[in-house]
Amino acid sequence: MIDKKSPLPIYYQIEENIKQRISNGEYQPNDMIPSERILSENYAVSRMTVRQAITNLVNEGVLYREKGRGTFIAENKIEQSLKGLTSFTEDMKTRGMTASSKLLDFEKVTASVEISRKLEIEENAEIYRLQRIRYADQKPMAIETNFLPVTMFPDLKKEDVQGSLYDYVEKNKRQKIGKASQIIEATIANEDQATLLEIPPGSAVLHIERHSFLEDGTPFEVVKSSYRADRYKFSSDITRG
Numbered sequence: 645m646i647d648k649k650s651p652l653p654i655y656y657q658i659e660e661n662i663k664q665r666i667s668n669g670e671y672q673p674n675d676m677i678p679s680e681r682i683l684s685e686n687y688a689v690s691r692m693t694v695r696q697a698i699t700n701l702v703n704e705g706v707l708y709r710e711k712g713r714g715t716f717i718a719e720n721k722i723e724q725s726l727k728g729l730t731s732f733t734e735d736m737k738t739r740g741m742t743a744s745s746k747l748l749d750f751e752k753v754t755a756s757v758e759i760s761r762k763l764e765i766e767e768n769a770e771i772y773r774l775q776r777i778r779y780a781d782q783k784p785m786a787i788e789t790n791f792l793p794v795t796m797f798p799d800l801k802k803e804d805v806q807g808s809l810y811d812y813v814e815k816n817k818r819q820k821i822g823k824a825s826q827i828i829e830a831t832i833a834n835e836d837q838a839t840l841l842e843i844p845p846g847s848a849v850l851h852i853e854r855h856s857f858l859e860d861g862t863p864f865e866v867v868k869s870s871y872r873a874d875r876y877k878f879s880s881d882i883t884r885g
């Protein structure tokens with residue numbers, strides 16, 4: 645199992661061994677793994693080495709720790725392709741999961757300089773600010789704050805954003821959503837975000853900012869989201885041209 649003569653560090657070999665047990669189904673999501681003491685006996689290595697492997701796997705999101713209970717196998721991360729422009733509702737449906745939202749904020753505010761430029765509206769023009777926790781099968785995945793021009797959607801109501809916002813936009817504007825640009829950054833969850841996302845404060849979060857346009861090129865939203873980094877990973881196909 646562990647090759648002490650291998651040039652690969654022992655903690656790395658343990659990490660790989662645990663990952664293999666996950667991929668062959670021996671360990672299932674939310675299973676508790678044996679204690680450090682048992683693992684160090686099984687692998688015939690020091691507890692410090694086991695601890696290093698476990699800490700690395702926790703940081704990678706493969707395992708999670710619960711105070712006073714133990715260390716568990718994390719759920720598989722949702723892999724989100726960066727190819728198509730899709731909505732949260734569509735993404736979850738493709739995975740056979742159910743999307744739902746909790747509306748935290750829905751109000752009209754005046755646009756900041758940054759938002760008004762992006763939405764191509766006058767500075768201080770009215771915008772909706774809506775904030776939702778997005779759930780997949782009842783588990784919190786992300787907090788999204790959308791900014792939309794009021795003039796574009798004068799009749800938008802709270803009920804319209806309980807379901808899919810993109811559905812509402814396409815029906816209301818009678819045209820498809822065309823394109824978006826997006827920036828992804830690594831951040832750390834603050835107390836509020838941690839509470840809403842049900843993760844320990846200080847956990848890794850992916851901050852995504854999206855700027856989206858209708859098919860005719862009109863910008864219709866700026867979205868700032870915080871996605872749980874332990875539940876999400878993004879993938880893209882790249883070519884060397």
Ligand code: 16G
Nearest residue numbers: 731732733808809810811852854867
């Ligand atoms: C996605 C988008 C978000 C958009 C939302 C609409 C990212 C990072 N964000 O979550 O910009 O507002 O979908 O989803 O992909 P909905 O139609 O289900 O409300």
